[in-house]
Structures are given as structure tokens and as C-alpha cells.
Amino acid sequence: MNTVSNSLENDSTSTGVVxxxxxxxxxxxxxxxxxxxxxxxxxxxxxxxxxxxxxxALSGFRDLRVAERAARGIAPxxxxxxxxxxxxxxxGASPHRASSALRTAKALCGAxxxxxxxxxxxxxxxxxxxxVVVGTSHLDDAERRQADERLCADSAVLDGLxxxxxxxxxxxxxxxxxxxxxxxxxxxxxxxRHVSIRPVPDGLVRISVLLPTPQGVGLWAALGRAADxxxxxxxxxxxxxxxxxxERIAGRPGTAAPPVHVNLTVSDAVLVGxxxxxxxxxxxxxxxxxxxRRLVAEASEDGLAWLRRLYVTPExxxxxxxxxxxxxVPEGMARLIRARDQYCRTPYCDARIQHIDHVHPAAEAGETxxxxxxxxxRACNFAKEADGWSARPVADATGRHTVExxxxxxxxxxxxxxxxxxxxxx
Numbered sequence: 001m002n003t004v005s006n007s008l009e010n011d012s013t014s015t016g017v018v019x020x021x022x023x024x025x026x027x028x029x030x031x032x033x034x035x036x037x038x039x040x041x042x043x044x045x046x047x048x049x050x051x052x053x054x055x056x057a058l059s060g061f062r063d064l065r066v067a068e069r070a071a072r073g074i075a076p077x078x079x080x081x082x083x084x085x086x087x088x089x090x091x092g093a094s095p096h097r098a099s100s101a102l103r104t105a106k107a108l109c110g111a112x113x114x115x116x117x118x119x120x121x122x123x124x125x126x127x128x129x130x131x132v133v134v135g136t137s138h139l140d141d142a143e144r145r146q147a148d149e150r151l152c153a154d155s156a157v158l159d160g161l162x163x164x165x166x167x168x169x170x171x172x173x174x175x176x177x178x179x180x181x182x183x184x185x186x187x188x189x190x191x192x193r194h195v196s197i198r199p200v201p202d203g204l205v206r207i208s209v210l211l212p213t214p215q216g217v218g219l220w221a222a223l224g225r226a227a228d229x230x231x232x233x234x235x236x237x238x239x240x241x242x243x244x245x246x247e248r249i250a251g252r253p254g255t256a257a258p259p260v261h262v263n264l265t266v267s268d269a270v271l272v273g274x275x276x277x278x279x280x281x282x283x284x285x286x287x288x289x290x291x292x293r294r295l296v297a298e299a300s301e302d303g304l305a306w307l308r309r310l311y312v313t314p315e316x317x318x319x320x321x322x323x324x325x326x327x328x329v330p331e332g333m334a335r336l337i338r339a340r341d342q343y344c345r346t347p348y349c350d351a352r353i354q355h356i357d358h359v360h361p362a363a364e365a366g367e368t369x370x371x372x373x374x375x376x377x378r379a380c381n382f383a384k385e386a387d388g389w390s391a392r393p394v395a396d397a398t399g400r401h402t403v404e405x406x407x408x409x410x411x412x413x414x415x416x417x418x419x420x421x422x423x424x425x426x
Contacts, residue, residue, distance in 0.1 A: 022046065045122025051129070052120040058087060058105035065408065074387055082386025084379075085346065086407045094349045095379055107133045111144040114152035123155050128166045135170030138185040143177045197352075333370055340401060341375035345415045351377035357384065359391050359403050374403055374415070 024046075030036055062083055069079040088098035108116040108129065115132045118124035124132075136147045150173050151157055158166055175182040190212045198206045211219065227240040235243065247253055334356045344351040353375035360366030371393050376384075384391060388408035396402035396416055406412040 044125070048119050048122045048125055048129075051126035052108070052116060054101070055105035055108045055116070055119075058102050059109040061087065062102055062106065069387060072387075078387070082383040082389055082408060085383040085386075086409060086411070088346075088348060089407070089411070089413055092348055094351070095346065095383065096349075096351070099379075103137075104130055104133045107137070107144075111141050112136070112148045112152075113145075114148045118152045118155060118158075121155075124152070124158065125163075127163050128158065128161070131163055131166045132170055135167060136174055138181050139174060139178055146177055147173050333368075333373065336370060337373045337375050340370075340417050342418055343375075344377040344380055345374045345403065345417070346376065346380040347413055347415055349377060349380060351380075354378045355381040357381050359393050371401065374401070 024039070024042055030039060062080065065083050065086075066079045070076075084095045084099035084102055087102060088095045091098055091101070093101075108119070112132060115124065115129055119126065119129045132148070132151060136144045139147060147170070151170060158169065161169060171182075193210050193212065195210075196208045198208075200206050209216075209219070223241040223244055224237075226244045227237045230237070230240040337356055338353050341353060343349065344353055355376050355378060357374050357376045358366045358368065359372050359374055362368065366372050383389070384405075386408060389406065391403055391405040394402050394404045394414070396414075398416060398419070400419065401417040403415045404412060405415065
């Protein structure tokens, strides 16, 4: 039985372990099955160790930025503004993922020292370490240290458990340490219920509904009961559940053409002709021209489609104009910017556009124009207000709208509007 003493490995020791483990990457892959399995295990341990080192680096950067801003007298509630976005650019990840990584790092380098030691030793996967972080987040520091002691001081406690069983173990310990707080956490979590949509491959979207457990289980059971009584029409149980969910929410048969307001960015030659090419459907992602034509045609038969065309230059794929059906100038401009940018313009973010941002702030005499506008999610728009941040539109060789943003560190990035697909060459 392994235990972790109160004097945990320091950073220099950890760095030495990293160097030793990384050295195995230089070795050629072995030929035997046993040796290959051993290498797989060693690489998995390395993944955990890298996760621990990442947390140390993330925690160090956050502490550095907060201390620097505190020394300049910046208000406490603004000292971490934009930190996740700086980290996200370094990671090549969305600000949301970077923010989650920063929270994990703060806990692992703080109250959860035994969990960090297990992660460093390769005895706990990053996913299971994250489960400990999330499952104890409502506890105060003293209680969190107790939970860390009970869960990870002895490696045997979580040994052999998958992520789901680790979550159960963390939940049980958290409840024992703070029953009222754990119940309150469950009650308060209901405020986070929401519906989200994400494109997935092959012309599908994933709509997710986050609900309190009783309602979610009840919804699943109701759809399951409906599917159990399905007619023999060739649909599977899962397909019938999906069709039933659509029918009960939309109030239309699952096989009927949906009402559709088509904000479709595409060349006219693709949409109303028969040229090959692709388009972009708001909230649905990219799709072949044939699918776009079929979608509009099927909906139009019932008089349900509203087509808003956005014109694309064949040479650069840049959105250059909008048809005359736009209403007031601000609304039309916002529609054009959303269609041009498609997703939040911050690299790696991919969130839905929620704010139309003035690249050069209106408070600093920035004009309200398409060139000085960009689509951002709420978090990325707020991050621009961080101390030391600036942004400006710049020319780009592609001819497409480009914004150059400089962060607090002085490191910058460019964001170029996506290329809108023109008709394919004949």
C-alpha cells in the first residue's frame, strides 16, 4: 500500500521526473506485445505527469498576472480578467477550456496536494483528478484538504476505479464532510439548466438539454416509453426517441420540412443554380450546396422558408454585401457581421456569436461599421476590457476581414474571418 507523506515532491524533483519520463519518447517502439503494452502504460503515466506540470505552469502564470495587477492598484475583481484568454491562445484552446484548466490548477496547487501527487506519480488520470477537483469545489479549504486526504493520501482508495466510480466516491466523501453544503449545491445547480446546439459531421446537429436529475430522467423515460410502442416502420428505438423529441417540442412530425429562416452564406450560383460548392448555415455549420438547395426547396413547398442571401466574392471568399431585405442599418449590419464571422472570432473559441463588438471601442471614437465590427461570444467580448488589451482592424493578404489583438503580455494574435466557399471551378 502506497501512501504520500506531508512533504510532497517539490517542483525541481517533479521536473526531473518529467525529464526521465520524456526520455522514453526517444526510444524506438518495441516489437513484442508485452513490451508494447508496457510502453502504452508508461505513455499514459507521462500524460498524467504532463497534466500535473501544466497545472503548475497555469497556476504560476495566474499568480504572476494577479500579483502584477495588484501592484498597479487594479481592483480585485478585474485582476484575472483576460487571463483565460491569454492561456487559451498559448494552449491553442478555447477560453472556456482554458478557464476550466485554470480552476483545476488552482485547486491542485492549493488544497488538493495529495491529488496533485497522485497525478504527478501517474497513479491518477487527468480525468479522474478533474473529478476530484469538481466534486470538492463547494467545500471550504479545510474540508477540501480533508477530502483530499481521504481520497488520495492512500493510492488504494481510488485504485481500479473508472471516472464514473471516482465521481461517486468524491460525492460520498463530500457529503460526509458537508451534508448541507452538498445538498445546497445540488439545489443551486438547477439554475444552470440550458439548451445548447453544436454542429456534428454529416449534416447533423447535437442539441443538448441540461436539466435537474428528476426532470432529465423523466424526459428520458417518457421518450423511451414512446419508442417501446413504436410502429413497425423501420426506425430503430434510438431513432424513434429522437423523432419523438422533435415532434413534441416543435409540434410538427419528424418527417415534415421544418420552418426555416435560412441565413445561408453562399454564392447565388450554388444556391439557385446547379454549380458545385458549399455554404454555411447559421447554427448548422458547413453543408454541401446540394443539401442547401434541398433544404430550401422542401421548406419552400410549404411556404415556410425565408431566404436571406449573402453575397460572396469568388476570388477571396469574402462576404461583401447583403440583399436589400435587411431592415434598419444596425440590424442589417449585425446580420452581415454574424454571417461573415460565423463563430466567435477569437481563435480556438468556436462559441456562438452573442455580441457584435466594436474592434476599436466606441468609447474611444471607434466607428460603427462592418469593418470595425466583429462577432464575439460574451466571455471574449468582456476579456477585451482587461488591462493592457487592444485591438484594431488590419489589412490582410486574403482580402478578408482581419483583426489584430494584443494581450496584456504583449503577445498578440490575428483573427481572419473564415473563407466563404465560392462556386467550384467548372
